Amino acid sequence: MKNITVLGGGLVGATIARDLSARHRVTILDIKGHPSVDLSKDFTQHIRHADLVINALPGSLGYSALQTVIRAGKNCVDISFFEEDPFSLDALAKEYGATIAVDCGVAPGMCNMILDYEARFAPVHSYVCTVGGLPVVRTLPFQYKAPYSPSDVIEFYLRPARIKMNGKREVVPALSDIALENTCVGTLESFNTDGLRTLLTTMTDVESMRERTYRYPGTAQLINTLKDAGFFDREAIQMTTEVLRRAWKLEPGEDEFTIMKVLINDTIEWRLYDKRVGEDSSMARVTGFTCNAVAELMLSGAVGTPGIHAPEKIAAQENNFEFILEYARERDVIYTRRENTA
């Protein structure tokens, strides 16, 4: 039994804490429970007893919070998905002897590990991960509820997508290349988003890589309309975020699901379809169980030496990937693999 501090008690952080507390002493550090703690400033004293820290803050707070954790010499699993390059903190983590696992959610996270796993057996030339978290009930105009920080969703809709095409890195607009696809939940649309992150640095042998996001059809057009109208311009974005926060509010217990497809070399398909279970939203389950499996690996020393560790590198060691898959499976998060031959 270890002391684990979870930074951020939002939709995902709460599930992470619940799952870990079956085996560990877990403390949630959140502005709601601790109005005196400013997680954008120095909170070192609040994590001094932690054997491990989990960073489940929104992306905008994540990078600076992770720096504080590193300077406290604490190991950390980070699922804040901040925009900054995590490897920029590698030297700092080494200096302070902190072992840091970043991006250990579902996507990024599991999809990175799947790519590493497949690359062990055959050269990978093409990788496309398409993923989304959606409400079951579709309400116009957005047909969307945010299963994590709405500001991160907005950031995701605005940031140009870095992709790789035939060996060349390219930058394409967010929400571009809209395509319809029939899935197990009916027709969804998918479009480019900026989700490759560490893979752009670590998997240099893969010639073509893209991340795409699933939404109900019409979403990209609506968001692009708001963009073209000026609602995401500098002067308006704060108010727009507030409007969307209200419009996208996932109600407590509201049914939602996560759907992911990882397509390797156009033939190998890994799929995930997961739904809410009780208090735990699907997005919290699929993100949190990866995170917690990596936390267990870290506590047992299986992640590695001090420094920044991407999920695809963590999965590459020993039986880590199998352990993470099994940890998820025990909680009914099932990843399936299919190879199309023909």
Add this chain to the structure above:
Amino acid sequence: MKNITVLGGGLVGATIARDLSARHRVTILDIKGHPSVDLSKDFTQHIRHADLVINALPGSLGYSALQTVIRAGKNCVDISFFEEDPFSLDALAKEYGATIAVDCGVAPGMCNMILDYEARFAPVHSYVCTVGGLPVVRTLPFQYKAPYSPSDVIEFYLRPARIKMNGKREVVPALSDIALENTCVGTLESFNTDGLRTLLTTMTDVESMRERTYRYPGTAQLINTLKDAGFFDREAIQMTTEVLRRAWKLEPGEDEFTIMKVLINDTIEWRLYDKRVGEDSSMARVTGFTCNAVAELMLSGAVGTPGIHAPEKIAAQENNFEFILEYARERDVIYTRRENTA
């Protein structure tokens, strides 16, 4: 030659002043030219030499400004199209000896006069006025540029429409009952808006009356989407107005047109189609020339005694309607009448 003060030097006020200055000494009172003049407060001393005042302010400022004009004992043609009931100022106007013509633009304005004119010859049971001012070049997402105060356009999109159906007054949502129609400028959509105004009080014999607005197809859905998303909620509307002000900015000299159809008893059609001429936008022309014709009538004593006068009552006197039609025709604003018999 008389002294005329125009309150508001916006797109419409400027054209009004230009047109009148051929025959009168015209002063424009506007926040831009007179930063020390607050037209939402007391500006009595600035109109003390005026023989006539024209109120071309945005609707939000119009009612209070008109009260100031009345209290100064000045006659006024009001085209601010404020939301409040103009007849609520009738007693005040009589008290101060001020003759006030309200709503003397194109719609309201000319359409009211047309209805009065037709009612002289045969009982009118049905009246539908459909009108719009649109840019020639359609740019997504709005395909719209505001030819007058954008805040008035927004107000118009939000205010429920008071209509009359089979003798009963009803209130329907703004932008409801969307229909497509092939016009001389291609297919437009039209929808209910709250534009009957004084007609609801003055033309009680007409059993069915509606005002509708022309826009390029898709407009109502887009505005309703923004509405449903929360962008017009109390907390957001100020910022939204600023975003739309920028998105809807009619560039200097940008081509636009005004289109109107007044359908009486389902058989008589009055039509207007007008385009920009040089510095004068079409909306400024069709609104301003009605206004200025009424101004001339008022200066010659043909509008009536002190009190509030609706356009349909002004048109009813002597040859006022013919004078106004001719005033517009001399400036190439042509209203045509057609009777469909079959």
